[in-house]
Amino acid sequence: MDTILTINNLTKKFGYLTAVKDLSFTINKGNVYGILGPNGSGKSTTLGIVLNVVNKTSGDFHWFDGNTTTHDALKKVGAIIERPNFYPYMSAYQNLKLVCKIKGVDYSKIDEKLEIVGLMERKDSKFQTYSLGMKQRLAIASALLNDPEILILDEPTNGLDPQGIHQIRSLIKQIASQGTTILLASHLLDEVEKVCTHVVVLRKGEKLYSGRVDEMISSHGxxxxxxxxxxxxxxxxxxxxxxxxxxxxxxxxxxxxxxxxxxxxxxxxxxxxxxxxxxxxxxxxxxxxxxxxxxxxx
Structure with missing residues (x-):
């Protein structure tokens, strides 16, 4: 099975606080992984480290076969780890054109990705007219522009209403069914149970469980x-x-x-x-x- 990401004994300390402690797990191609834990359990810090926005204290990680630099590997990664930062007075299409320029992606990808996230009919509407759920779907379209091998989402349904939550979860499953590997951080059990095939459970930066979601549920009662x-x-x-x-x-x-x-x-x-x-x-x-x-x- 193709390995997408390998994490070995990863530790991150902020002064006296250990945010991630001796964490190891592997992500293989074609699955939906959830990093599950309450707020403050180290989910976002872990994502930040593998995306090169947070420096690790010790341990290591490598993308794909281990022979690719993190800088090059991240060209094959799509990620949303903060609230999407689009220009409010520009349309969805114009915003994605800017992203294409930054990523070196052909403009022809824009309509294709807007279609996937269900925003084609609103592609010429200004970003500021979008609902929170639509903004999040546009962010996903933006992360998909470079046809990433893995899509990383940090708390993708935070702050959304029930309809918005349902749309994002359906979208994640749809993207995964096309062969894209997905890694999402969530504090919602319900989300992981409905969307993910595999789960890593964190508490205070430590791994409590790693494996298939259905095996976690298949206790003998x-x-x-x-x-x-x-x-x-x-x-x-x-x-x-x-x-x-x-x-x-x-x-x-x-x-x-x-x-x-x-x-x-x-x-x-x-x-x-x-x-x-x-x-x-x-x-x-x-x-x-x-x-x-x-x-x-x-």
Missing amino acids: YLELKAENTDGLVQFLEAKKMFGKIKIEDELITAFLDEPMDAKDVNKLMFENGIVLTHLVKRKESLEEQFLQLTDNN
Whole structure:
């Protein structure tokens, strides 16, 4: 599989603050990657380092095969890491002409990219007449002008209304389906679950999880249990390797499964070991619960 970006033990310190700590992950061609974490988790700093706008403290990263300089590699990258900076009195088309001049791209690309982002009908309208969602879509068109191999987006739906959010997410999926690799930073679980194939979860600059989104969700779920003898039930659960983390709230016990097991088999196992359950429900974890579990107690 073609590698787009490799990050090795990347660390960034701002004085006493460590914004990114010993971070490593790889981005391969043709996927949609999410860097997920709350504000202040190091997402934007990581993007800034690989885009050469923030200096790293230690570690390294390389684009593509590792033999390309970052300066040359960035010619094959499209990125929006700040609010789009277009001229308000100029039309969308005129603004993109300026970008083409800077990037050395033929003007023929402009209509093609405006079509992709759904702004062809408004290409002669002044930028200042655009809604926030349209401005963001124009920024994406601008980032696509050089036909990048990877598109990097920092919080692409921030501040948008529900319709604008839906449009941007649909657009990201559409661009990805054409073969462009996408890396987006987001603090929204919902966004990553709906848009991304892979996720890197950060907290305080440290990686908590890296892998496929569907594998992160495909835990074996958890059980909600009550029994006449609560202490006996807890002791039994703690002694069996198929049960992982156990939480106790009043009489309700939550046991996370480390192995696949259905409710019928759990009930049978308990009964055979002299434990009479008064309550048994098996539930599937959402990505949100997985995320909360990852970021809990760290």
